[in-house]
Amino acid sequence: MAETTHQDKTAKQLRLLEQALDSGRLGPVKRLVNTLSPAEIGNLLESLPPAKRQVVWGLVDAEDDGEVLVHVGEDVREDLLRAMDTDEIVAAAESLDIDDLADLFEDLPDTVIDEVLKSMDRENRERLEQMLTYDEDTAGRLMNPDVVTVRADVTIDVVLRYLRLRGELPEATDHLYVVSRRRQYQGRISLAQLLTADPAVAVNRLIDADQPAIAADTPVSEVAQRFADHDWVSAPVVDDANVLLGRITIDDVVDIIRYQAEHQALGAAGLDEEEDLFAPVPRTTKRRAVWLGINLLTAFLASWVIGNFESVLQQVVACAVLMPIVASMGGVAGTQVQTLMIRAMALGQVSAANAMHLLRKEVLVALANGVLWAVTVGGVALAIYRDVWLAVAFGAAMVINLLASALTGVFLPLFLRRVGIDPALAGGVLLTTVTDCCGFASFLGLSTLLLVR
Structure with missing residues (x-):
């Protein structure tokens, strides 16, 4: 409920701002913007197309510039900084606490960095330099050195x-x-x-x-x-x-x-949380093309698996109708397991001590669900196509693919984290590849053995 209320409030603010901008009267826009907190201003700026964003940014009180810059994504921040001159950026940086300045520091132009450092007293300059020695996602960069x-x-x-x-x-x-x-x-x-x-x-x-x-x-x-x-x-x-x-x-x-x-x-969708909603088409195209290309390669792999069973598809047309169901069930089951794993890893709940216990649990769940749905879909296939061996192949493939999805859902996030790849970013594409290929191969392979004479 609270989240819905916040979204409604943001949508209302954006609607009022758009109406004021469209009217051409900047006075109401300035009054509206400067009644908001820096975080709310940052959210609104990210919600505006570039042209309107620059108009609104020019109306923000100068004393809030630094805080607003901290509360927007990297792409939008770069866009806003390009519209400011050196003196404005220096003034905005000087108004920030040391911890917020550390977040903003690496995005500033070199000439501005020199000016900001010169404007700081020795103690604060040393504090800032100390914070910057720590990695970005550590407590040393998150902390505020101002303590009593x-x-x-x-x-x-x-x-x-x-x-x-x-x-x-x-x-x-x-x-x-x-x-x-x-x-x-x-x-x-x-x-x-x-x-x-x-x-x-x-x-x-x-x-x-x-x-x-x-x-x-x-x-x-x-x-x-x-x-x-x-x-x-x-x-x-x-x-x-x-x-x-x-x-x-x-x-x-x-x-x-x-x-x-x-x-x-x-x-999970291969997107970057720092990406500007209204980023230029070439930049967005380039970023998404990488993941689309990876997905295309995995799709060709799945097609290659299907191509190896061309003979059974020609003889038993029902296989072409039923095989997407096997792959889809495996994909959903694997996504469920992988989502739980990524959440547990983020909360520090998964370790070498409990990984095998978790694996056994997920395998048993996969077996139980596999048998349940194998009987169900096998019965449906038997009723429609009147072929016992097709129903057996369909049901058995369902069990095999659900087991494969459980194993992949548990091990893939652990493996990706071990090799330094973000499971949330890469896990979905790789999981889909495994469940598609395993689903197609198990169903078509069993169909070849049981149906092709």
């Missing part, structure tokens, strides 16, 4: 006076982190404790050491899982020496979860 730290040997009163002297806290601050003289992480203390504890009590009396820190090289998928498992609002990030580097907050984790959901949904 305290020492364990000071009193609560000292901490409160220090906070008043600071005057403000980073957004989403729910804990202060306790560190040693060498900035090594020791634990945390909540703001609620600070406000309610006796001012004379030392921090080490209230320190919470139960929350483990997250290593900077931890994959973001694992970070998201830890937040979901423990209901964290924030978590500290440390290096190999347990030195506190920064913190990750729940708003960043929500972005990761959304990204993963989009990636799985689009990856």
Whole structure:
């Protein structure tokens, strides 16, 4: 329900924006756009054709430019950056927090990068350079280095006076982190404790050491899982020496979860979640042509398998009618298993310890479904064509292909991940190839043995 409401809201905003643009009155457009959050503006920009997108982008308040750039895909970001001059890009970059700037940094022109670095103080420049040393999909790139730290040997009163002297806290601050003289992480203390504890009590009396820190090289998928498992609002990030580097907050984790959901949904179709909906025709054609070409090759492979059984197809026309059913059932069953596997892998639920148990379970499910539907389709084939051996071949091929789909659905995602290929992106094409070829070969092969004299 919440998702539907959000979609309806976005559709309404887009409709109002289109009407205002078509009227030619830019005043209402500017007022409408600048009542939205940067994330909502980014979503609307991605929903507009390039010409209208540039008009709306020019009406966005300059102070929001940086945040909007962070909330759009890479293709749209490149399109927007091309419309900005150097001073505008530098101003937009300077307005961002360090973690958001790290996300945007590699997409900036070299001349702009130099200007941005010159405008930063030494501490923030070092923080940014440190974040950029970590891989893109790790906690080190996701974290915000702006954290409030305290020492364990000071009193609560000292901490409160220090906070008043600071005057403000980073957004989403729910804990202060306790560190040693060498900035090594020791634990945390909540703001609620600070406000309610006796001012004379030392921090080490209230320190919470139960929350483990997250290593900077931890994959973001694992970070998201830890937040979901423990209901964290924030978590500290440390290096190999347990030195506190920064913190990750729940708003960043929500972005990761959304990204993963989009990636799985689009990856299953061989699409890129960063692709601009209104990207130029040549660019989109090039990207999709790769996967269409791979699919074409696999289709030729399936056709080659069928071609090897030309004799049985000429003699038993019913085989040509029935064989797509075998392949289709295997494809659906395999997709079910593979989808569960990819989801389980994303959640860290599959390991070497339980893979064989999972395989046995899926094989038993495939056998049960195979026998059930083999009897069903075999009975239908017998009723229509009055041929017992055709019904036997049809039913047996159904069982064989469902077993093959179960094995492929379990092993293919594991194999693709092992060789460094994204299962969500490549699994669908390869799975379809296996189930088609196995379905055709098993049915036509059995038909050759049982029907051709």
